[in-house]
Amino acid sequence: MRTPEARRVFNFCAGPAAIAESVLEEARADMLSYRGSGMSVMEISHRSALADDLFEEAEANLRRLLGVPKNYRVLFLQGGGSQQFSMVPMNFLRSDESAEYILTGHWGAKAIGQAGLEGTPHVAWSGEEERFVRVPENAELDLLERSAYTYFTSNETIQGVQFDAEPTGLSPLVCDASSDFLSRPVEIDRFGLLYACAQKNAGPSGLTVVIISDEMLDRTKPNLHRMFDYREHAAAGSRLNTPPMFSVYLFLLITRWIEQDMGGLSALAVHNQAKADTLYARLDRQSDFYTTHAKPTSRSIMNVTFRTPSAELDAEFLAAAKRRDLTHLAGHRSVGGMRASIYNAMPVAGVEALCELLDEFRDAHQ
Numbered sequence: 001m002r003t004p005e006a007r008r009v010f011n012f013c014a015g016p017a018a019i020a021e022s023v024l025e026e027a028r029a030d031m032l033s034y035r036g037s038g039m040s041v042m043e044i045s046h047r048s049a050l051a052d053d054l055f056e057e058a059e060a061n062l063r064r065l066l067g068v069p070k071n072y073r074v075l076f077l078q079g080g081g082s083q084q085f086s087m088v089p090m091n092f093l094r095s096d097e098s099a100e101y102i103l104t105g106h107w108g109a110k111a112i113g114q115a116g117l118e119g120t121p122h123v124a125w126s127g128e129e130e131r132f133v134r135v136p137e138n139a140e141l142d143l144l145e146r147s148a149y150t151y152f153t154s155n156e157t158i159q160g161v162q163f164d165a166e167p168t169g170l171s172p173l174v175c176d177a178s179s180d181f182l183s184r185p186v187e188i189d190r191f192g193l194l195y196a197c198a199q200k201n202a203g204p205s206g207l208t209v210v211i212i213s214d215e216m217l218d219r220t221k222p223n224l225h226r227m228f229d230y231r232e233h234a235a236a237g238s239r240l241n242t243p244p245m246f247s248v249y250l251f252l253l254i255t256r257w258i259e260q261d262m263g264g265l266s267a268l269a270v271h272n273q274a275k276a277d278t279l280y281a282r283l284d285r286q287s288d289f290y291t292t293h294a295k296p297t298s299r300s301i302m303n304v305t306f307r308t309p310s311a312e313l314d315a316e317f318l319a320a321a322k323r324r325d326l327t328h329l330a331g332h333r334s335v336g337g338m339r340a341s342i343y344n345a346m347p348v349a350g351v352e353a354l355c356e357l358l359d360e361f362r363d364a365h366q
């Protein structure tokens with residue numbers, strides 16, 4: 001029996017997000033002495049043999065899970081998703097060039113802002129006028145004949161809209177996969193570069209994973225600051241400076257958990273889809289009371305955005321949720337309403353508890 005202080009809640013936070021309890025338990029067991037070293041993983045040198053093993057296994061696990069081809073490099077970086085908004089154009093967008101940006105929500109807009117500091121972002125499609133309720137069909141993209149890359153956000157965390165399949169560009173695809181990374185299989189060879197900050201499905205904050213093709217690395221601009229140059233990080237095996245050891249360690253535990261406990265990415269995708277289907281079905285069944293933000297064809301399986309008939313009822317819903325230990329359900333201020341982030345580590349029981357509240361709240365308030 002847990003003490004009240006040690007109780008666990010169902011955490012629907014968009015990130016930092018829920019981490020599987022077994023992973024946290026394992027980290028706790030390792031806390032004072034990592035692999036018999038007499039030191040925690042936060043205390044060992046990033047140049048030690050233990051660190052070499054850690055980085056090697058983390059990369060090998062990721063390569064196996066995603067089937068990363070040999071001609072791609074895996075980089076463990078810092079600076080979050082936001083630093084990639086800058087690094088992508090700093091490395092690939094020359095001042096006299098354009099790059100395609102497919103704008104489907106909040107994070108894509110941030111990326112466009114940074115691209116404008118290096119060259120000319122060209123918005124190939126924007127969902128802004130429709131309030132970012134969907135992603136485009138490929139035929140809707142207005143693509144230039146020449147561009148440095150085609151950038152998109154596979155899952156917009158705030159609006160809860162997700163590409164079912166990646167778009168097809170005329171230049172190498174660059175993807176911000178921060179909020180659906182490791183939630184389903186992805187064909188890496190369709191991308192020039194794919195990145196994700198870790199704090200949704202892949203660990204605590206502090207780590208950003210970048211998967212980049214050798215061909216893309218060859219296109220990198222000269223004379224970059226070293227810490228912002230993908231080639232430098234690749235040459236240094238992701239240890240150009242002191243890496244976030246604890247975040248990489250948790251990433252390693254999570255890749256093991258995905259493979260060994262969840263059965264790999266294909267099985268996990270089925271599991272995630274089932275959770276999302278359950279939640280959307282419950283919302284749709286009560287569409288006289290709850291409205292979903294995303295159009296059905298673009299609905300995210302990671303971030304479910306919805307609202308009640310009024311802002312007052314939204315606030316009451318959130319309070320009722322909190323009383324049941326269902327936390328962090330408030331939507332982002334730009335969208336309002338609620339957002340249930342149901343990443344890999346959200347158990348079915350959490351989704352069921354939310355469904356129960358949806359029913360009871362509507363019955364009490366309609």
Ligand code: PMP
Binds near residue numbers: 015079082155157158
């Ligand atoms: N991209 C997406 C899709 C995100 O959801 C987020 C953060 N929630 C970011 C980028 C920015 O990540 P960070 O806070 O690590 O800079």
